[in-house]
Amino acid sequence: MVQDSVILITGGAGFIGSHVVRxxxxxxxxxIINLDNLTYAGNLENLRDVENEPNYEFIKxxxxxxxxxQKIFSENEFVGVIHLAAESHVDRSISxxxxxxxxxxxxxxxxxxxxxxxxxxxxxxxxxxxxxxxxYGSLGDEGFFTEETPYDxxxxxxxxxxxxxxxxxxxxxxxxxxxxxxxxxxxxxxxxFPEKLxxxxxxxxxxxxxxxxxxxxxxxxxxxxxxxxxxAIELIFEKGKxxxxxxxxxxxxxxxxxLIHLLCDIMDKKLGNRQGTSSRLITFVKDRAGHDLRYAxxxxxxxxxxxxxxxxQFKEGLEKTVDWYFNNEKxxxxxxxxxxxxxxxxxxxxx
Ligand code: NAD
Ligand code: DAU
Numbered sequence: 001m002v003q004d005s006v007i008l009i010t011g012g013a014g015f016i017g018s019h020v021v022r023x024x025x026x027x028x029x030x031x032i033i034n035l036d037n038l039t040y041a042g043n044l045e046n047l048r049d050v051e052n053e054p055n056y057e058f059i060k061x062x063x064x065x066x067x068x069x070q071k072i073f074s075e076n077e078f079v080g081v082i083h084l085a086a087e088s089h090v091d092r093s094i095s096x097x098x099x100x101x102x103x104x105x106x107x108x109x110x111x112x113x114x115x116x117x118x119x120x121x122x123x124x125x126x127x128x129x130x131x132x133x134x135x136y137g138s139l140g141d142e143g144f145f146t147e148e149t150p151y152d153x154x155x156x157x158x159x160x161x162x163x164x165x166x167x168x169x170x171x172x173x174x175x176x177x178x179x180x181x182x183x184x185x186x187x188x189x190x191x192x193f194p195e196k197l198x199x200x201x202x203x204x205x206x207x208x209x210x211x212x213x214x215x216x217x218x219x220x221x222x223x224x225x226x227x228x229x230x231x232a233i234e235l236i237f238e239k240g241k242x243x244x245x246x247x248x249x250x251x252x253x254x255x256x257x258x259l260i261h262l263l264c265d266i267m268d269k270k271l272g273n274r275q276g277t278s279s280r281l282i283t284f285v286k287d288r289a290g291h292d293l294r295y296a297x298x299x300x301x302x303x304x305x306x307x308x309x310x311x312x313q314f315k316e317g318l319e320k321t322v323d324w325y326f327n328n329e330k331x332x333x334x335x336x337x338x339x340x341x342x343x344x345x346x347x348x349x350x351x
Contacts, residue, residue, distance in 0.1 A: 006031045007237075008078045010063055010111065011085030013038055015192050016130070018046035019230040020082060021056070027234065031055045033076060036085060037062040040339055045331055046191045063107035069114035081115055082237060083108065084130045086161070089195055091347060093157035094289055104160035105167070112171045119177070127179045128237050129168045133222070133249065134158035135183060138292035145183070146298045147245045154290055172243055180240040182233065185249035185297045189226035189317065190324040194336055195343065197221075198318075201260055202325045203332060205267045205278045212348055215287035217257030220294040224250040225317040228310040235306050249297025250310040257282075262315070266322055285351035 012021040012034030024032050036042045038060060050056060061068050063085050086104045087093065093100045112127065119125045136145040137152030153162040171177040192199040204211050232248045240246060254262075264278035271278075302308045312320075325332055336344075 004031070005029065005079045006033060006076050008033050008035060008072070008076070008081045010035045010081070010083045011042070012036055013042035013044055013046060013058075014084065014088070015041070015046075016187055016226055016229060017084040018043075018191055019189070019226050020084065020233050021047060022050050023227075023230045023234055025050050025053050025056050028055065030079075032057070033072070033078075034058045035061050035063070035072065039087075040343075041088065041193050043191070043331075043335065045334070063111050064102060066110045066113065069110055070117065073114045073118040078115075078118070078125070080126045080128065080237060081111065082128045082130065082233065083111055087157070089193075090134075090155050090157045091195070091288065093155055093160070095347075097156035097160075100156050100160040101163075104157075105163045108164035109167050112167060112177065116171060116175050116177050123176075123178060125178055126237070126242065127168065127171075127177055128233070128240075129165065129179065129181045130233065131165050131181055131183045132158065132161050133183050133185045133247065133295050133297050134292065135162040135165055136295075139294040139296055141294070144296045144298035145247060147183075147247055147301055154292055158292075178242045180236055180242065181245045182236050182240075183245065183247050183297075184229050184232070185222035185224050185295055187226045187229050188223055189321050190328070191331075192226070192321075194332065194340075197256065198223075198259075198263065198321065199325065201263050202267070202322060203336060205264060205281065206271075206325070206332075208281065210283040211260060211264075211278075211281045212283055212285045212351060213257060213260060214285060214291060216284065217255065217260065218293075219256050219291055220253050220296070221256065221259075222249050222251070222253050222296045223259070223314060223317075224248065224252065224310060225312045225320075228312060231311070232302060232308050235308050236302070239306050241305075246302045246306070247297045247299050248302060248308075249299045250314075251297075251299065252310075252314050253294075253296050254314070263318060263322070266315075266318055270322060270326065285348070
């Protein structure tokens with residue numbers, strides 16, 4: 001059944017966005033318009049299984065183009081916006097910060113302006129900004145990021161996301177734009193572009209290429225299966241309180257080097273290798289500039305107020321992820337040809 005309530009999801013052809021779009025299409029409560037300009041990270045293959053559903057429409061377009069946004073807001077009566085479109089890779093933000101300011105800051109403010117203009121006098125709407133735990137900076141050995149942790153972004157990527165969070169709150173305060181924000185930890189799972197740690201390691205193990213570990217591999221990240229993030233987004237979109245922020249995370253901290261060893265073991269078993277074969281590919285390389293030491297999310301508020309909890313244990317999630325990459329070789333081959341090779345060679349050549 002095609003529903004009357006229309007939601008605009010931006011960045012829906014990307015990693016997390018595609019899982020969010022699929023979840024909302026399947027819930028069959030809304031019509032979903034997916035707005036994405038298909039950068040290197042956007043891929044319509046991610047949504048091939050649902051692209052013909054009657055409550056789905058894809059529009060190719062750029063959130064940096066305000067006139068275009070005005071047009072689609074005038075043509076559709078959106079009850080909500082779920083904003084995921086962004087430049088998302090920290091390493092790319094170090095070599096090209098302007099692109100991150102343009103998409104993540106200017107693009108977000110454009111979207112806020114389009115929503116503000118179209119929603120004048122209407123209070124039953126919501127602008128949901130999907131953000132990251134990196135806005136809080138870096139932790140030492142102890143403690144967690146809560147919703148009260150002061151912002152202290154340390155990379156051009158996290159500075160751009162912190163800035164966009166601030167603009168969303170400023171529009172709520174100044175113009176009464178109804179908003180919610182969530183800040184999530186590191187996601188992993190199917191459709192993850194292989195510039196990020198886990199899919200890059202899967203791709204390199206499969207192809208017997210070196211596994212580049214930044215520094216000593218002692219940095220810690222808090223990993224969450226992407227479908228659990230998508231579930232949290234649905235819950236917050238429908239039940240989160242206007243003006244509130246929710247942290248999302250799986251209480252699942254891993255040192256990079258330990259995670260890579262675990263992945264090597266899982267893949268050795270699946271590939272029929274002798275145990276230890278893949279971990280011999282580990283290569284310590286030059287550290288990321290300004291590399292945040294540790295992220296760890298306290299997701300108590302989301303659990304206590306909205307009843308959310310992650311559904312998957314990490315090992316189970318990693319197994320599912322590896323299986324997905326094994327079963328989707330063409331997807332991986334397609335995204336790792338062409339421009340990817342240029343990026344990969346340039347990024348890793350001097351490390
Ligand atoms: P991604 O890079 O996989 O996807 C981003 C998508 O946005 C792509 O489809 C791309 O084509 C689209 N896009 C980029 N610029 C655009 C523009 N100007 N106009 C329209 N579309 C544009 O990113 P992801 O990992 O899926 O992250 C999605 C969101 O979630 C981002 O806002 C990111 O900051 C946030 N986030 C990501 C993680 C994570 O671990 N990946 C964790 C927390 C929060
Ligand atoms: O915490 C949420 C954030 O997680 C999101 O907001 C970002 O969009 C997302 O990209 C991710 O950022 P990270 O920088 O943590 O993810 P990445 O996969 O790039 O790196 C994870 C860790 O692995 C980090 O400590 C750097 C390290 N690393 C990464 C790569 C690509 C390596 O050691 N070697 C590598 O080749």
